[in-house]
Amino acid sequence: MTSTAKLEPVIGLEVHVQLLTNSKMFCSCKAAYTGAEPNTHVCPVCLGMPGTLPVINEKAIELTVMTALALNCTIATNSKFDRKNYPYPDLMKGYQISQFDLPITNKGWLGIEPENNVTRKIGITRVHLEEDTARLIHRIDVTGDTYSLVDINRSGVPLMEIVGEPDLQSAEEARLYLTKLHTILQYLGVSTGNMDEGSFRCDANISLREKGDPLPNWKVEVKNMNSFRAVFRALEFEISRQTSLFEKNEPIAQETRGWSEEIGGTVSQRAKEYAHDYRYFPEPDLPPLFVEKEWVKSIESKLPELPDARRDRFMSEYMLPTYEASLLTSSIGMANYFEEAIGSSDLTNTQLSDRAKTTANWIIGDLTHLLNNSSSTIEESPIKPKYLSELLDLMDEGKISVRMAKEIFEEMYSDSKKPSLIIEAKGLSQISDGEKLQSIVADIIASNSKAVEDYKKGKSNAIGFLVGQLMKETKGQANPKTANQLVKSALDAIK
Ligand SMILES: [Zn+2]
Structure with missing residues (x-):
């Protein structure tokens, strides 16, 4: 060699x-012997008595x-x-x-x-x-000698x-x-x-x-x-x-x-x-x-859907990329959670694919992170799948921003409440009302002439600064899409 x-x-x-x-x-x-007193799940057969x-x-x-x-x-x-x-x-x-x-x-x-x-x-x-064997528990006595105890509960487990x-x-x-x-x-x-x-x-x-x-x-x-x-x-x-x-x-x-x-x-x-x-x-x-x-x-006819088949179905039915589909189906708990959160709905293919991707990201990202931090399994998740789904609905309807959703999600994790109740309690809903925002936009444009000038000179990133000001003014509650549109049209209206 x-x-x-x-x-x-x-x-x-x-x-x-x-x-x-x-x-x-x-x-x-x-x-099942976990947690049982030693030598309580025993009989002559698993004790190995002659003649049994x-x-x-x-x-x-x-x-x-x-x-x-x-x-x-x-x-x-x-x-x-x-x-x-x-x-x-x-x-x-x-x-x-x-x-x-x-x-x-x-x-x-x-x-x-x-x-x-x-x-x-x-x-x-x-x-x-x-059959499984009994369990030996090794100990050291006060004099330093070693001895072993036998727990026979495990003896004979299939x-x-x-x-x-x-x-x-x-x-x-x-x-x-x-x-x-x-x-x-x-x-x-x-x-x-x-x-x-x-x-x-x-x-x-x-x-x-x-x-x-x-x-x-x-x-x-x-x-x-x-x-x-x-x-x-x-x-x-x-x-x-x-x-x-x-x-x-x-x-x-x-x-x-x-x-x-x-x-x-x-x-x-x-x-x-x-x-x-x-x-x-x-x-x-x-x-x-x-x-x-x-x-x-x-x-054989009663075998459940197995991981590979479920991954392939997640890819075809929900149009998920291989990575997300593999990760979600690598645990039955995660796969079940995902499908419960998606639920049965009359979404179009594009909507379903978008919702699936967002749901997968929340499960793989934020939820897994919180579960890991508290050493919990997904089956123990304080956030029920239907509440994640409700949170995503609120985002889709423009009632809350991504940032707010993250904040609400953490609250949901700590007190298992419905997202709508948290939003109500914290007064967290997003302002999508154009008229209400319009007057704030006007104020911001009036007090930021430098940025307005920059925008007119072709510096399009000035718009980001103004939207930022608007977000600050509304404590992040403005709908970002509406805010962007309003700021842009207000700027374009200035001759
Ligand atoms: Zn026995």
């Missing part, structure tokens, strides 16, 4: 997603089939569950019920757009089902694993894949997708190869990444770490490494496991899983 110019990263992601079911994967305990029998949660199968269909996978009519054996204190039975050689779904793809309008299909190896092909070639592509997958899950409503709470977890496999070479027969697995940013940074770090080892002709160990936020790098954790380390064998307590084609068809 002499030059690294032709090196390329080979990245595949494994994503674990907790499913939004009422009960756990193999027992009737409540699956698991029962498959049908809803978890349905949500997995939904996801797999959205990821263009084929659904297997026959599949089965297997035991994955490994000893760890968070694994109550000493094995995890998972799927090995006959997963419920196979071979699909997810489209990402590293460049505008160029879709790259990233392969999905499989989507399968398993966990869907989405295994991606090693088709990703950069940290940026991995970020695009992950955010796209997250958005699709959000649209499907199969998971909260909350990364902080661990409902959406990602492990990455990464290695390097020379361009054109076959896939490397080694890989480094990176774990412990709790945000999209952490995944991106960990991959960037690994690419540069592995590149420098490559350059020095040093071997790269096949191992599992953990991302450390404190160090800003990955650290070696253990040698990478192979499938044979887990001694997989068929779960004897569960029958094989038969999925009927008719049932799959009925799930």
Whole structure:
């Protein structure tokens, strides 16, 4: 290896997603455990007591089939569950019920757009089902000794694993894949997708190869990444770490490494496991899983509109540019908010396109800014979509200026009031009445002879100064369009 110019990263992601079911994967305990007292959502099955029998949660199968269909996978009519054996204190039975050689779904793809309008299909190896483990909480006692507590509430929560092909070639592509997958899950409503709470977890496999070479027969697995940013940074770090080892002709160990936020790098954790380390064998307590084609068809017919389709519709129906349409549909909350704010109206095409563009700008700009400042989601927005729509109507009718609208918008955010009530309370309406403005225009022209002279000499920007004076005089309440017209015709009337 002499030059690294032709090196390329080979990245595949494994994503674990907790499913939004009422009960756990193999027992009737409540699956939602966030905020619950430790060890309260437990029963003999998820505690791993000998002699208990698991029962498959049908809803978890349905949500997995939904996801797999959205990821263009084929659904297997026959599949089965297997035991994955490994000893760890968070694994109550000493094995995890998972799927090995006959997963419920196979071979699909997810489209990402590293460049505008160029879709790259990233392969999905499989989507399968398993159960989550308990949670370990590590503590230090007064003497400085460490000890661990076990919370079994999470044990047995349905966990869907989405295994991606090693088709990703950069940290940026991995970020695009992950955010796209997250958005699709959000649209499907199969998971909260909350990364902080661990409902959406990602492990990455990464290695390097020379361009054109076959896939490397080694890989480094990176774990412990709790945000999209952490995944991106960990991959960037690994690419540069592995590149420098490559350059020095040093071997790269096949191992599992953990991302450390404190160090800003990955650290070696253990040698990478192979499938044979887990001694997989068929779960004897569960029958094989038969999925009927008719049932799959009925799930398929109920699939919601997915992000790409919604983006394309936003572009055709509302004539939005690609950037705005992509941004709005990147979150189901934002897309829904937008469509509620647009509402159903009898606007002409041009009016609809203008209104859509303005609405998109207010959502992407001012609203997102205020939401970010208060760490709120769009679903929690104090400004309801219909109030944004009302505000834009008031602007279109010339009752308020853009500047006033921004002021009213902030008020709406802090007290959730209708814009018309705020305007009334603050006496903020715009003066569009020509007669009322006319007399103010006359005063301004009379007291600014220098600007009038300049205008007559051909300095057309003098008009801006006079309009500015008018705005000052009316405390910004003059309709700018009317003001401009009045000042111009008043000046032109002077011989
Ligand atoms: Zn249970």
